[in-house]
Amino acid sequence: MPANATAPTWTLPQVSHVYRLPLFELIAQAHAVHLQHHPEGEVQLCHLLSVKTGGCPEDCAYCPQAARYHTGVEATPLLSHAEVLAAAERARAAGSTRFCMGAAWRHVKDGPEFDRVLEMVRDVAGLGLEVCCTLGMLGPQQAERLAAAGLTAYNHNLDTSPEFYGHIISTRTYDDRLRTIDNVRRAGISVCCGGILGLGESETDRISLLHTLANLHPPPESVPINALVPVAGTPLTDQPEPPAAIEAFEFIRAIATARVLMPRSKVRLSAGRLALSREAQALCFYAGANSIFVGDKLLTTPNPDQDHDRALLQLLGLKAEPPTPAARRHAAPAGAGGISSPAGKLAMHAAWQSEMDADRGRSRFRTLPPLAPAAADFCSNDYLGLTRHPAVREAVERALRDGLPLGSTGSRLVSGDHPAITALEAGFAAWRGTEAALFFSSGYAAGVGVLSTLLRRQDIVFSDAHNPASLIDGMRLSGAQRVIVPHNDVAAFREALRRHPALGDQRRFLVVESLYSMDGDWAPLAELAAACASAGVAMIVDEAHATGITGAAGAGCVAARPDIEDVVVATLHPCGKALGAAGALVAGSRLLRDYLINHSRSFVFSTAPPPVLAVQISAAIRVIEQEPELASELTAQARHLREQLTALGWAPGGDPDSPIVPLVLGSDAAALAAAAALTASGFAVRAIRPPTVPEGTARLRLTVHAGQHPDAARRLASLLARAPGFRPPAYARDEAGALRPAPALR
Ligand code: SAM
Ligand code: DTB
Ligand code: SF4
Numbered sequence: 249m250p251a252n253a254t255a256p257t258w259t260l261p262q263v264s265h266v267y268r269l270p271l272f273e274l275i276a277q278a279h280a281v282h283l284q285h286h287p288e289g290e291v292q293l294c295h296l297l298s299v300k301t302g303g304c305p306e307d308c309a310y311c312p313q314a315a316r317y318h319t320g321v322e323a324t325p326l327l328s329h330a331e332v333l334a335a336a337e338r339a340r341a342a343g344s345t346r347f348c349m350g351a352a353w354r355h356v357k358d359g360p361e362f363d364r365v366l367e368m369v370r371d372v373a374g375l376g377l378e379v380c381c382t383l384g385m386l387g388p389q390q391a392e393r394l395a396a397a398g399l400t401a402y403n404h405n406l407d408t409s410p411e412f413y414g415h416i417i418s419t420r421t422y423d424d425r426l427r428t429i430d431n432v433r434r435a436g437i438s439v440c441c442g443g444i445l446g447l448g449e450s451e452t453d454r455i456s457l458l459h460t461l462a463n464l465h466p467p468p469e470s471v472p473i474n475a476l477v478p479v480a481g482t483p484l485t486d487q488p489e490p491p492a493a494i495e496a497f498e499f500i501r502a503i504a505t506a507r508v509l510m511p512r513s514k515v516r517l518s519a520g521r522l523a524l525s526r527e528a529q530a531l532c533f534y535a536g537a538n539s540i541f542v543g544d545k546l547l548t549t550p551n552p553d554q555d556h557d558r559a560l561l562q563l564l565g566l567k568a569e570p571p572t573p574a575a576r577r578h579a580a581p582a583g584a585g586g587i588s589s590p591a592g593k594l595a596m597h598a599a600w601q602s603e604m605d606a607d608r609g610r611s612r613f614r615t616l617p618p619l620a621p622a623a624a625d626f627c628s629n630d631y632l633g634l635t636r637h638p639a640v641r642e643a644v645e646r647a648l649r650d651g652l653p654l655g656s657t658g659s660r661l662v663s664g665d666h667p668a669i670t671a672l673e674a675g676f677a678a679w680r681g682t683e684a685a686l687f688f689s690s691g692y693a694a695g696v697g698v699l700s701t702l703l704r705r706q707d708i709v710f711s712d713a714h715n716p717a718s719l720i721d722g723m724r725l726s727g728a729q730r731v732i733v734p735h736n737d738v739a740a741f742r743e744a745l746r747r748h749p750a751l752g753d754q755r756r757f758l759v760v761e762s763l764y765s766m767d768g769d770w771a772p773l774a775e776l777a778a779a780c781a782s783a784g785v786a787m788i789v790d791e792a793h794a795t796g797i798t799g800a801a802g803a804g805c806v807a808a809r810p811d812i813e814d815v816v817v818a819t820l821h822p823c824g825k826a827l828g829a830a831g832a833l834v835a836g837s838r839l840l841r842d843y844l845i846n847h848s849r850s851f852v853f854s855t856a857p858p859p860v861l862a863v864q865i866s867a868a869i870r871v872i873e874q875e876p877e878l879a880s881e882l883t884a885q886a887r888h889l890r891e892q893l894t895a896l897g898w899a900p901g902g903d904p905d906s907p908i909v910p911l912v913l914g915s916d917a918a919a920l921a922a923a924a925a926l927t928a929s930g931f932a933v934r935a936i937r938p939p940t941v942p943e944g945t946a947r948l949r950l951t952v953h954a955g956q957h958p959d960a961a962r963r964l965a966s967l968l969a970r971a972p973g974f975r976p977p978a979y980a981r982d983e984a985g986a987l988r989p990a991p992a993l994r
Contacts (some may be wrong), residue, residue, distance in 0.1 A: 258509055263459040267451075267505045271497060275535045278504035282536040285511045291561060292346060292514060292539040292569040294380075295339035298547040299368065300326045300351035300361075306384075306419045308407075310444060312479040312548050313352035318747060319481030320731035321548050326351070326361050329368055330603050336372045339543065342554060343568045346539075347372050348380035348403060350547045354420070355385035362390065366397040373398035376571065380440055380470075385420065385428045391435035401470055402432040403440035409456035412449045416484075429464065441468040442516065445502055446476035447484060448491030454502055462509035471506050471513045473537075475499055475520025477549040480729075480748050494520075496528035500535055507536025514539045519546050530564055538569075550705065550727060624960045626926075626950045627934045631797055631907050632878045633955040634828030634868045643867035644860055652863065656856035661845070668859035672866045676833045679869055680803045680819070684841040685833045687862065689854045691792055691822025692718040694832035697850030698788065698818055699759065700725035701843070707755045708748050710741060710785070712771070714764050717940075719790055723759065733758075735767070738775040745783045756785040757817075762805040763793040766941050766949060768902020768910050770794075773805055773812050780815040787816045793908065796826030797879045802872040823861075827868045831857045878954040882907050885952035885961070892965035900950075909950040910936075911968075919946035922968070931964055 266274065303315045303323025312319040336347045349368060356362055365383065372379045381394065382403035394402065407413065410422045432439055441464070443457045461471060475494050478485040499520075506515045517537040521529060542554050561568065607613040634640055647668070648654075657663045669687055677685040688694035699722025703709050707728040711719070714735045723730050731748050734740045741758070750756050758780055760771045773789065780787050789812075791804035800808035806819050818840055822832040834844065844851055872878070883905045890909060893900045901910040913919045919935035926933040926948075937946045952961070 258459060258462045260459050263462065263509060264455045266508050267455050267458065267501060271501065274501060274504045275531065278507040278535045281508050281511045286538055289566045290538060290569050291533065291566050293344045293542045294346040294348055294539055295344040295543050296348045296350060296541050296546050297332065297335050299332055299349045300353065301548060302352055304352035305354050307417060309416045309484045310447060310476055310482055312482060317481045317483065319479050320729060322732055326364060328603060329364060330599055332368045333371055336375055336377060340375055340377055344542060345569055345571050346378040346380060348382065351383045353384040356383045356390045358390065366393060369394060369397040369399050385424055386431050388431045388434065391431040391437060395435040395437050399437050401438040401440045404428045404432065405442050405472065406457060406460060407443050408447055408449050409453035410460060411456060412453040416447055438469040440470035440472060442472035442474065444474040444476050445499055446491060446494035458502065458505050458509060467510045467513060469513055470516060471510055472516040472518040473502055473506060474518040475523060477519050479549060493523060496524060500528065500531045503532045503537050504535035521552055522550060526560055529560065533564060533566060624931045625953060626964060627932045629825035629951060630828050631826040631882055631951065631953055633953055634826065634871060637871055639871050640828065640864055640867040644864050647860060647863040652859055655858050658855055659853065660856045661852060663856065666859040668862040669856065672862035675866055675869060677835060679801060680835045681807050682835040684838045685835045686841045686844050686851065687857060688832045688834060688851055689857045690830065691824060691832040693850040693854055694820050694822065694834050695719045695790065696722040696725060697848040698820060698834055698844065699723050701848040702817065703728040703757060707757065708750065709757045709759055710744055712760045714767055715759060715761060716765055719759055736769060736771055738772055738779060741776060742779050745779065745785065758785050758787045761790045761792065763906060765793050765908065766910060766936055768906040768908030770903050770906065777812040777815050788818050789816055790820040792820065792822040793825055795821040796872050797882055797907065802879055823865050827865055829861055829864045829868060831861050831865065881954040882952065885954065885956055888958065889950065889952050889961040892961050896965050896969040898968065907952045909952065910947045911950065912945050912947040914944055914946060916946045919948060922948055926964065926967060929967055
């Protein structure tokens with residue numbers, strides 16, 4: 249017999265009566281009902297994962313994932329099977345017994361993506377977890393396929409009352425929703441259906457929603473009650489008078505009423521817990537809520553820290569619902585079929601192999617190429633040739649001869665500072681014109697370390713759409729709300745500032761590169777800084793490709809520019825490009841340096857770079873200061889290569905004096921073929937493919953170098969012109985500088 253089959257049908261006046269009982273009476277009744285039907289003090293922990301985020305065509309006024317609203321949620325492709333399985337394993341290890349996968353789809357379509365979701369369902373179920381999906385509207389056959397794959401439950405919310413629904417969503421009807429729920433039910437999948445409070449609905453609407461839910465036949469086995477998580481950019485939040493947050497007591501009333509009306513259902517205290525006090529959550533549990541979503545993220549919005557949840561449950565004397573016997577079997581220690589048993593390892597290798605086979609099929613499989621031949625280097629970032637400069641080599645050799653230790657022996661906080669490193673930091677700060685600098689072990693460690701430290705979870709960070717991975721990962725790790733700004737678009741940035749004001753103690757940051765590695769164009773730093781100055785936004789600038797080749801004494805775009813410097817809290821200077829070494833310096837105030845030494849985990853927990861690296865970088869900086877002609881020659885080489893390509897009908901990207909010269913070819917295969925042909929002729933050239941660059945813009949990223957033979961650029965261009973099958977790229981820059989298909993060139 250299905251759960252709730254014997255539940256009474258509730259009339260609207262009855263529901264209204266329950267909902268409006270004096271609060272303590274309502275909670276007492278709900279608690280009593282709860283004890284009759286559920287184990288006392290048990291809460292099911294569930295984990296949510298957005299397997300396909302953003303880009304949804306629907307217009308749900310609360311939802312950050314609707315494509316039509318500018319919420320900063322990026323549309324991303326369906327996650328890989330391995331990513332989902334790994335997340336499910338982690339969820340299970342952390343005590344969740346239910347794993348819910350969400351996709352921002354209007355409806356489920358048969359096809360390869362749905363096939364992949366079915367595989368995910370099958371394998372997550374295989375871990376012994378309850379599996380729930382929320383994928384939008386569902387037809388009868390698709391529901392059956394999900395059931396066959398082992399789906400436990402399907403989440404499809406009514407969201408609000410039938411009367412208020414039209415104020416919130418216009419692209420699908422209440423009846424559409426009921427049809428999906430019916431299809432789920434008929435396929436034998438259990439129904440998870442609830443709503444959101446705080447959309448601006450009235451008390452009568454809340455009563456009507458609960459009335460509708462309780463009268464589904466049978467009522468849903470699972471009833472998520474969400475409080476609106478307001479997200480800037482959604483119409484609900486951006487209107488002149490956004491709805492007031494739902495009052496905690498109203499929320500508790502809704503939970504308690506749901507418990508009384510649907511005695512056997514799991515009542516899930518879902519989105520919005522960050523805005524509920526621990527005391528309010530405690531009352532929800534007492535009133536019959538017996539499930540929460542754990543993990544620091546719901547689908548796209550933040551959720552309480554899992555340790556805090558654990559502490560709260562412990563404080564209240566509640567315990568997590570135990571895993572099913574199947575899950576316990578799966579979680580058995582190594583040697584009994586766990587991940588480190590031979591079978592687990594074999595399965596893991598098979599999974600990696602199949603993922604990489606798929607990459608190969610899409611021309612996405614990468615191998616480490618042999619060292620670029622010295623002959624014609626058009627791919628390295630050794631812009632000034634400092635990896636081979638005699639003065640740098642001499643400095644390194646002398647230091648080693650003088651007994652410089654080869655390793656740093658540990659992290660700087662533990663092993664202490666080597667004078668070569670402190671000298672580099674002082675020298676670098678003087679060159680760059682800041683109070684201080686701090687040496688990180690790599691550019692990636694600096695990007696991740698600085699951003700994850702300076703940005704707080706409650707902050708807003710505006711991020712250029714073409715920022716590199718190190719910055720993206722640092723921003724992600726910080727948990728700050730990320731607003732993606734179209735590449736180098738100052739007007740769009742000003743508009744984003746307007747749309748995302750700082751509330752309360754929120755801080756706002758802008759994160760950009762000064763010279764974009766894959767596009768070869770300079771950021772409009774002065775204009776961006778002016779916008780930041782008037783809005784009280786702090787800037788962080790990654791000078792990876794600008795350090796050593798531009799600005800005062802070659803120290804980058806921000807150096808000696810007080811108009812920009814005034815809003816910049818940190819500049820990042822990875823040393824693997826023009827400086828010809830590795831590691832990275834972060835420049836700024838003394839306070840910044842102290843703060844990073846104390847809080848930046850990638851600094852604190854990394855072994856310090858070997859002192860010889862500091863000697864090498866210090867020597868490289870001296871060369872840059874003493875030989876400014878290297879940077880001038882680089883600019884001349886860049887202009888020369890662009891002229892050669894343009895004369896032959898190509899449309900190289902990037903700014904005229906930038907040493908990075910992208911030739912966008914479109915498809916991965918075209919870029920790979922072009923790179924292979926040039927390599928075969930003695931040119932070191934690399935194809936750059938997604939995800940490093942946006943889909944459909946695979947390219948050759950050509951770089952020029954001081955000291956390069958002037959004839960090399962001409963030979964490269966003419967080879968491109970003559971090579972069979974090559975044609976001028978299908979992309980060119982429009983007046984605004986954006987890459988656009990260029991049919992005239994085809
Ligand atoms: N596209 C699918 C659908 O609508 O069925 C699945 C994903 S959708 C994000 C799942 C549910 O999350 C929505 O029905 C809504 O109840 C809830 N939700 C979405 N955004 C929310 C927000 N900002 N605050 C609270 N709940 C939200
Ligand atoms: C539900 O009712 N709440 C969960 C689950 N079902 C899928 C989703 C909450 C999403 C909150 C907004 C977000 O994180 O994007
Ligand atoms: Fe799309 Fe679901 Fe968000 Fe509505 S709630 S916009 S259907 S992802």
